[in-house]
Amino acid sequence: MTDNQPTEPRHSKTRQDFDEAQLAGLYEEGMANMALYHRHCQDPVIFKALGDVRGKTLLDLACGDGFYTRRFRKEAGADPVVGIDLSPMQIEKAKAIEDADPLGIEYFAGDASDLDLGRRFDIVTAIHLLHYLESGEEIAGVLGRVHSLLTDSGRFVTMVANPEFDLDIHDPEDSKKKFAYYFSAAPKENGAVMTFHPGGLEKEREITIGLRRWHRDFVNDIAREAGFEPEWHDPFISEEGLEEYGAGFFENYLPNPQSKLLVLYKQD
Numbered sequence: 001m002t003d004n005q006p007t008e009p010r011h012s013k014t015r016q017d018f019d020e021a022q023l024a025g026l027y028e029e030g031m032a033n034m035a036l037y038h039r040h041c042q043d044p045v046i047f048k049a050l051g052d053v054r055g056k057t058l059l060d061l062a063c064g065d066g067f068y069t070r071r072f073r074k075e076a077g078a079d080p081v082v083g084i085d086l087s088p089m090q091i092e093k094a095k096a097i098e099d100a101d102p103l104g105i106e107y108f109a110g111d112a113s114d115l116d117l118g119r120r121f122d123i124v125t126a127i128h129l130l131h132y133l134e135s136g137e138e139i140a141g142v143l144g145r146v147h148s149l150l151t152d153s154g155r156f157v158t159m160v161a162n163p164e165f166d167l168d169i170h171d172p173e174d175s176k177k178k179f180a181y182y183f184s185a186a187p188k189e190n191g192a193v194m195t196f197h198p199g200g201l202e203k204e205r206e207i208t209i210g211l212r213r214w215h216r217d218f219v220n221d222i223a224r225e226a227g228f229e230p231e232w233h234d235p236f237i238s239e240e241g242l243e244e245y246g247a248g249f250f251e252n253y254l255p256n257p258q259s260k261l262l263v264l265y266k267q268d
Protein backbone atom coordinates (compact mmCIF):
# COMPACT_ATOMS: atom_id res chain seq x y z
CA MET A 1 0.00 0.00 0.00
CA THR A 2 1.32 3.49 -0.83
CA ASP A 3 1.28 6.29 1.74
CA ASN A 4 -1.44 8.32 0.04
CA GLN A 5 -4.00 5.48 -0.17
CA PRO A 6 -6.79 5.97 2.36
CA THR A 7 -6.94 3.19 4.94
CA GLU A 8 -10.31 1.55 5.59
CA PRO A 9 -11.39 1.86 9.21
CA ARG A 10 -11.15 -1.45 11.05
CA HIS A 11 -14.15 -3.80 10.60
CA SER A 12 -15.84 -1.43 8.13
CA LYS A 13 -17.35 -4.32 6.13
CA THR A 14 -18.96 -5.80 9.25
CA ARG A 15 -20.22 -2.37 10.32
CA GLN A 16 -21.68 -1.75 6.85
CA ASP A 17 -23.37 -5.19 6.73
CA PHE A 18 -25.13 -4.63 10.05
CA ASP A 19 -25.93 -0.96 9.34
CA GLU A 20 -27.56 -1.96 6.04
CA ALA A 21 -29.46 -4.92 7.49
CA GLN A 22 -30.82 -2.67 10.26
CA LEU A 23 -31.74 0.17 7.89
CA ALA A 24 -33.51 -2.14 5.45
CA GLY A 25 -35.54 -3.72 8.26
CA LEU A 26 -33.99 -7.12 7.47
CA TYR A 27 -32.32 -7.41 10.88
CA GLU A 28 -35.61 -6.96 12.74
CA GLU A 29 -37.45 -9.32 10.41
CA GLY A 30 -34.67 -11.92 10.72
CA MET A 31 -34.65 -11.69 14.52
CA ALA A 32 -38.42 -12.20 14.57
CA ASN A 33 -38.04 -15.28 12.36
CA MET A 34 -35.34 -16.63 14.68
CA ALA A 35 -37.54 -16.37 17.78
CA LEU A 36 -37.93 -20.14 18.15
CA TYR A 37 -34.16 -20.65 17.80
CA HIS A 38 -33.41 -17.96 20.38
CA ARG A 39 -36.03 -19.08 22.86
CA HIS A 40 -35.49 -22.82 22.79
CA CYS A 41 -31.93 -23.34 21.49
CA GLN A 42 -29.78 -20.36 22.45
CA ASP A 43 -31.34 -18.66 25.50
CA PRO A 44 -31.19 -21.69 27.85
CA VAL A 45 -27.39 -22.04 27.77
CA ILE A 46 -26.84 -18.26 28.00
CA PHE A 47 -29.18 -17.60 30.93
CA LYS A 48 -28.07 -20.72 32.83
CA ALA A 49 -24.41 -19.70 32.58
CA LEU A 50 -25.21 -16.08 33.44
CA GLY A 51 -27.25 -17.03 36.52
CA ASP A 52 -28.71 -14.49 38.91
CA VAL A 53 -26.80 -11.27 38.34
CA ARG A 54 -29.11 -8.97 40.32
CA GLY A 55 -27.32 -5.77 41.24
CA LYS A 56 -24.20 -6.68 39.26
CA THR A 57 -22.81 -4.31 36.65
CA LEU A 58 -22.87 -5.68 33.10
CA LEU A 59 -21.35 -4.56 29.80
CA ASP A 60 -22.86 -6.17 26.68
CA LEU A 61 -20.46 -6.01 23.73
CA ALA A 62 -21.72 -6.46 20.16
CA CYS A 63 -25.15 -5.76 21.64
CA GLY A 64 -26.87 -5.23 18.26
CA ASP A 65 -30.29 -3.64 18.78
CA GLY A 66 -30.17 -4.58 22.47
CA PHE A 67 -32.20 -7.82 22.23
CA TYR A 68 -30.13 -9.53 24.95
CA THR A 69 -28.98 -6.30 26.66
CA ARG A 70 -32.57 -5.55 27.70
CA ARG A 71 -33.09 -9.10 28.89
CA PHE A 72 -29.87 -9.08 30.94
CA ARG A 73 -31.34 -6.02 32.69
CA LYS A 74 -34.97 -7.20 32.97
CA GLU A 75 -34.78 -11.00 33.31
CA ALA A 76 -31.34 -11.55 34.89
CA GLY A 77 -31.43 -8.38 36.99
CA ALA A 78 -28.06 -6.81 36.12
CA ASP A 79 -27.83 -3.14 37.02
CA PRO A 80 -26.48 -0.88 35.67
CA VAL A 81 -26.18 -2.21 32.11
CA VAL A 82 -24.23 -0.73 29.19
CA GLY A 83 -24.44 -1.89 25.54
CA ILE A 84 -21.84 -1.27 22.83
CA ASP A 85 -22.00 -2.14 19.15
CA LEU A 86 -19.87 -1.47 16.10
CA SER A 87 -22.88 -0.48 13.99
CA PRO A 88 -24.28 3.02 14.62
CA MET A 89 -27.61 1.94 13.08
CA GLN A 90 -27.94 -0.93 15.55
CA ILE A 91 -27.23 1.50 18.41
CA GLU A 92 -29.75 3.99 17.04
CA LYS A 93 -32.39 1.26 17.09
CA ALA A 94 -31.40 0.16 20.62
CA LYS A 95 -31.66 3.78 21.82
CA ALA A 96 -35.07 4.21 20.18
CA ILE A 97 -36.36 1.14 22.02
CA GLU A 98 -34.80 2.47 25.26
CA ASP A 99 -36.51 5.85 24.74
CA ALA A 100 -39.89 4.18 24.16
CA ASP A 101 -39.57 1.87 27.18
CA PRO A 102 -36.78 3.10 29.48
CA LEU A 103 -34.78 0.51 31.42
CA GLY A 104 -31.87 2.79 32.27
CA ILE A 105 -29.52 1.12 29.77
CA GLU A 106 -26.76 3.27 28.23
CA TYR A 107 -25.79 2.49 24.62
CA PHE A 108 -22.67 3.55 22.71
CA ALA A 109 -21.46 2.93 19.18
CA GLY A 110 -17.92 1.58 19.28
CA ASP A 111 -15.54 -1.21 18.33
CA ALA A 112 -14.81 -3.89 20.93
CA SER A 113 -11.19 -3.62 19.78
CA ASP A 114 -10.94 0.00 20.96
CA LEU A 115 -12.77 -0.02 24.28
CA ASP A 116 -11.91 2.74 26.68
CA LEU A 117 -14.74 3.21 29.16
CA GLY A 118 -12.92 4.32 32.28
CA ARG A 119 -15.05 2.06 34.50
CA ARG A 120 -15.19 -1.63 35.43
CA PHE A 121 -17.94 -4.27 35.28
CA ASP A 122 -18.73 -7.48 37.19
CA ILE A 123 -19.75 -9.22 33.96
CA VAL A 124 -18.99 -8.63 30.32
CA THR A 125 -21.13 -10.42 27.72
CA ALA A 126 -20.90 -10.68 23.94
CA ILE A 127 -23.55 -12.74 22.20
CA HIS A 128 -21.62 -13.27 18.93
CA LEU A 129 -18.40 -11.31 18.62
CA LEU A 130 -15.19 -13.36 18.32
CA HIS A 131 -16.14 -14.78 14.91
CA TYR A 132 -16.21 -11.23 13.46
CA LEU A 133 -12.61 -10.62 14.56
CA GLU A 134 -10.01 -11.23 11.91
CA SER A 135 -6.93 -12.68 13.62
CA GLY A 136 -5.55 -14.16 16.82
CA GLU A 137 -3.97 -10.76 17.54
CA GLU A 138 -7.41 -9.11 17.39
CA ILE A 139 -8.90 -11.73 19.71
CA ALA A 140 -5.97 -11.23 22.12
CA GLY A 141 -6.53 -7.45 21.96
CA VAL A 142 -10.26 -7.73 22.75
CA LEU A 143 -9.73 -10.29 25.53
CA GLY A 144 -6.98 -8.10 27.03
CA ARG A 145 -9.38 -5.14 27.12
CA VAL A 146 -12.22 -7.24 28.53
CA HIS A 147 -9.83 -8.48 31.25
CA SER A 148 -8.99 -4.94 32.30
CA LEU A 149 -12.69 -3.89 32.22
CA LEU A 150 -13.70 -6.70 34.57
CA THR A 151 -13.66 -6.40 38.34
CA ASP A 152 -11.59 -9.00 40.22
CA SER A 153 -13.12 -12.47 39.77
CA GLY A 154 -15.35 -11.11 36.96
CA ARG A 155 -16.55 -13.23 34.01
CA PHE A 156 -16.83 -12.87 30.26
CA VAL A 157 -19.84 -14.78 28.90
CA THR A 158 -19.87 -15.09 25.13
CA MET A 159 -21.52 -17.05 22.30
CA VAL A 160 -19.00 -18.10 19.64
CA ALA A 161 -19.39 -19.83 16.25
CA ASN A 162 -19.18 -23.56 17.02
CA PRO A 163 -15.48 -24.50 16.66
CA GLU A 164 -16.53 -28.05 15.66
CA PHE A 165 -19.36 -27.13 13.24
CA ASP A 166 -19.62 -29.86 10.57
CA LEU A 167 -21.21 -28.93 7.23
CA ASP A 168 -21.42 -32.64 6.28
CA ILE A 169 -24.09 -33.32 8.91
CA HIS A 170 -25.85 -29.93 8.57
CA ASP A 171 -29.26 -30.01 6.87
CA PRO A 172 -29.62 -26.46 5.46
CA GLU A 173 -33.26 -26.82 4.43
CA ASP A 174 -34.36 -28.26 7.75
CA SER A 175 -32.33 -25.63 9.62
CA LYS A 176 -33.74 -22.72 7.61
CA LYS A 177 -37.30 -23.98 7.92
CA LYS A 178 -37.18 -24.63 11.67
CA PHE A 179 -34.56 -22.24 13.04
CA ALA A 180 -34.30 -19.54 10.34
CA TYR A 181 -30.58 -19.91 9.63
CA TYR A 182 -28.26 -22.15 7.62
CA PHE A 183 -24.64 -22.45 6.53
CA SER A 184 -23.59 -22.85 2.89
CA ALA A 185 -19.83 -23.20 3.47
CA ALA A 186 -17.80 -24.13 6.53
CA PRO A 187 -14.14 -24.88 5.82
CA LYS A 188 -12.51 -26.54 8.80
CA GLU A 189 -9.19 -24.67 9.10
CA ASN A 190 -8.63 -22.33 12.03
CA GLY A 191 -9.61 -18.79 10.97
CA ALA A 192 -11.45 -19.97 7.84
CA VAL A 193 -14.57 -17.98 6.90
CA MET A 194 -17.85 -19.88 7.11
CA THR A 195 -20.80 -18.61 5.07
CA PHE A 196 -23.78 -18.04 7.33
CA HIS A 197 -27.33 -17.07 6.31
CA PRO A 198 -29.32 -15.86 9.33
CA GLY A 199 -32.92 -14.65 9.45
CA GLY A 200 -34.78 -17.20 7.32
CA LEU A 201 -35.45 -14.67 4.54
CA GLU A 202 -36.37 -15.72 1.02
CA LYS A 203 -33.44 -16.17 -1.44
CA GLU A 204 -33.63 -12.69 -3.09
CA ARG A 205 -33.51 -10.88 0.27
CA GLU A 206 -31.23 -13.28 2.08
CA ILE A 207 -28.55 -11.99 4.49
CA THR A 208 -25.09 -13.53 3.98
CA ILE A 209 -22.44 -13.08 6.65
CA GLY A 210 -18.89 -14.44 6.95
CA LEU A 211 -18.08 -15.95 10.35
CA ARG A 212 -14.55 -16.97 11.23
CA ARG A 213 -14.16 -20.45 12.69
CA TRP A 214 -11.75 -20.28 15.62
CA HIS A 215 -10.54 -23.63 16.91
CA ARG A 216 -11.23 -24.31 20.56
CA ASP A 217 -7.57 -24.80 21.57
CA PHE A 218 -6.58 -21.63 19.71
CA VAL A 219 -9.13 -19.56 21.66
CA ASN A 220 -8.28 -21.32 24.94
CA ASP A 221 -4.56 -20.50 24.55
CA ILE A 222 -5.28 -16.83 23.83
CA ALA A 223 -7.72 -16.65 26.75
CA ARG A 224 -5.19 -18.17 29.20
CA GLU A 225 -2.50 -15.81 27.95
CA ALA A 226 -4.89 -12.89 28.66
CA GLY A 227 -5.43 -14.11 32.26
CA PHE A 228 -8.65 -16.16 31.95
CA GLU A 229 -9.67 -19.76 32.59
CA PRO A 230 -11.98 -20.92 29.76
CA GLU A 231 -15.04 -23.16 30.12
CA TRP A 232 -17.12 -24.25 27.11
CA HIS A 233 -20.83 -25.09 27.36
CA ASP A 234 -22.88 -26.99 24.78
CA PRO A 235 -26.33 -25.55 24.04
CA PHE A 236 -29.35 -27.53 25.24
CA ILE A 237 -33.05 -27.33 24.42
CA SER A 238 -35.48 -25.66 26.81
CA GLU A 239 -37.98 -27.90 28.61
CA GLU A 240 -40.84 -25.96 26.98
CA GLY A 241 -39.27 -26.52 23.54
CA LEU A 242 -39.02 -30.27 24.13
CA GLU A 243 -42.58 -30.39 25.38
CA GLU A 244 -43.99 -28.31 22.55
CA TYR A 245 -42.03 -29.75 19.59
CA GLY A 246 -40.56 -33.08 20.83
CA ALA A 247 -36.87 -34.07 20.81
CA GLY A 248 -37.03 -35.21 17.15
CA PHE A 249 -37.59 -31.63 16.01
CA PHE A 250 -34.09 -30.69 17.22
CA GLU A 251 -32.22 -33.82 16.02
CA ASN A 252 -30.35 -32.06 13.19
CA TYR A 253 -29.54 -29.03 15.33
CA LEU A 254 -28.43 -30.34 18.71
CA PRO A 255 -25.39 -32.47 17.72
CA ASN A 256 -24.19 -29.69 15.41
CA PRO A 257 -25.26 -26.28 16.76
CA GLN A 258 -24.30 -23.00 15.05
CA SER A 259 -22.71 -21.61 18.24
CA LYS A 260 -21.34 -22.64 21.61
CA LEU A 261 -21.10 -20.72 24.84
CA LEU A 262 -17.71 -19.79 26.24
CA VAL A 263 -17.28 -18.48 29.77
CA LEU A 264 -13.91 -16.92 30.63
CA TYR A 265 -13.18 -16.58 34.33
CA LYS A 266 -10.77 -13.81 35.28
CA GLN A 267 -7.79 -15.33 37.12
CA ASP A 268 -5.52 -12.46 38.05
Ligand SMILES: C[S@@+](CC[C@H](N)C(=O)[O-])C[C@H]1O[C@@H](n2cnc3c(N)ncnc32)[C@H](O)[C@@H]1O
Pocket residue numbers: 011014015018061062063064065066067068084085086087090110111112113126127128129132133
Ligand atom coordinates in the same frame (compact mmCIF):
# COMPACT_ATOMS: atom_id res chain seq x y z
C1 LIG B 1 -25.44 -11.25 15.11
S1 LIG B 1 -25.38 -9.64 15.81
C2 LIG B 1 -25.73 -10.03 17.50
C3 LIG B 1 -26.34 -8.89 18.28
C4 LIG B 1 -26.76 -9.24 19.69
N1 LIG B 1 -25.63 -9.60 20.51
C5 LIG B 1 -27.78 -10.35 19.69
O1 LIG B 1 -27.38 -11.52 19.88
O2 LIG B 1 -28.97 -10.08 19.48
C6 LIG B 1 -23.64 -9.30 15.86
C7 LIG B 1 -23.33 -7.88 16.25
O3 LIG B 1 -21.92 -7.77 16.46
C8 LIG B 1 -21.53 -6.46 16.14
N2 LIG B 1 -20.05 -6.45 16.00
C9 LIG B 1 -19.30 -7.13 15.12
N3 LIG B 1 -17.99 -6.85 15.30
C10 LIG B 1 -17.92 -5.98 16.35
C11 LIG B 1 -16.86 -5.30 17.00
N4 LIG B 1 -15.58 -5.46 16.61
N5 LIG B 1 -17.14 -4.48 18.03
C12 LIG B 1 -18.44 -4.29 18.44
N6 LIG B 1 -19.49 -4.90 17.84
C13 LIG B 1 -19.24 -5.73 16.82
C14 LIG B 1 -22.30 -6.19 14.85
O4 LIG B 1 -22.39 -4.81 14.54
C15 LIG B 1 -23.65 -6.84 15.16
O5 LIG B 1 -24.59 -5.90 15.65
